[in-house]
Amino acid sequence: MSATARKSAPLPDDIRDMKGGAPIVSLTAYTTPMAQMMDAHCDFVLVGDSVGMVLHGLPSTLGVTMDMMVMHGRAVARGLTSAMMVVDMPFGSYEEGPEQAFRNAARIMAETGAAAVKLEGGQHMADTIAFLVARGVPVMAHIGLTPQSINTLGGYKVQGRGNAAAALMADAQAMAEAGAFSVVLEKVPATLADEITAGIPIPTIGIGASAGCDGQILVVDDMLGLFTAFKPKFVKRYASLGTDGEAAIAAYAEEVRARSFPAAEHMFGDTAPKSKP
Known part of the structure; x- marks a missing residue:
């Protein structure tokens, strides 16, 4: 069923049921206008902690806070009617243990209306995911390159x-067994991504993985050419809005300095126009 034909947003179980079927489409969003643009086209929208780098100029995702995720989650929720919303749990909000993870996940869901949360980590996070799922918190897992762990991943x-392939397969299997309804595979060799997709009962969402994954996700500012500080190999640019925007700003600045903007049509006269009889 197409996004435009849905009467309501899917639930995590609906995403789980898409395993092996039509590819799952997803993007990140951080603002209401961007969420509105992708709502009819995505099965789910992720409020990613990449917001720290993309919108806040942070050097990594490690400085992202719960308050930031809640604020952007609320903004995205205002723009969605057809797509499900998932919100990232930021670094330091769940690693301490299951109880800490539940408190923060419950806050995110209650204050943003998210249908699920996403958290990073493999087998060592299985107990936490099982704890959350048992208490009514749907979880999307995230393995492979986990940006919150870049300092330990090098x-x-x-x-x-x-030799690391077997460990990553074990991570994926542990996520499924713990009750995650899907798992993001980031920056994983295509052959391994295909093996994981075939070997677990929940959907895989690829980002720098394989076209054979059950779905795909990209950071929307990357694929629109708005974020240009760097371009990962796995990103395809579908537009160059950053370049277009900079050119538009330059044209505006030139016209202001030349006093050609505002022109007469952009200004108001001393008297109101006469109304038609």
Whole structure:
């Protein structure tokens, strides 16, 4: 069923049921206008902690706070009617233990209206995910390159090559067994991503993984060319809005300095126009 034909947003179980079917479409969003643009086209929209880098100029996602995620979650929720909303749990909001994770996940869901939360980590997060799911918090898992762990991963490197493939497969299986309704595979070799997709009963959402994943996600500012500080290999630019926007701003500045803007049609006269009889 197309997004435009849906009467209501899907639930996590609906996303789970898309396993092996029509590819799941998703993007990140941080603002109401952007959410409105993607609502009819996405199965779910992720309020990603990438907001820290994309909108707030942070060097990584590590400085993102709960308050930031709640604020942007509320903004995105105002723009969605057809797509499900998932909100990232920021660094430091769930790693301490299941109880801490539940308190913060419950806050996110209550204050934003999110249908689910996403958290990073493999087998070591299985108990936390099971704890959340048992208490009514649907969880999207995230394995492979986990940006909140870049300091221990040695940077933004491909994960799961060589001998590390078995561990990543075990991570994926642990996420499914813990009750996650889907799992993001980030920066994973395509062959391994295909093996994981075939080997677990929940949908895989690829970002720098494989076209064979059950779905795909990109950071919307990357694919629109709005965020240009760097471009990962896995990003396809579908537009160059950053370049177009900079050119528009330059044209505006030139016209202001030349006093050609505002022109007569942009200003108001001393008397009101006469109304038609």
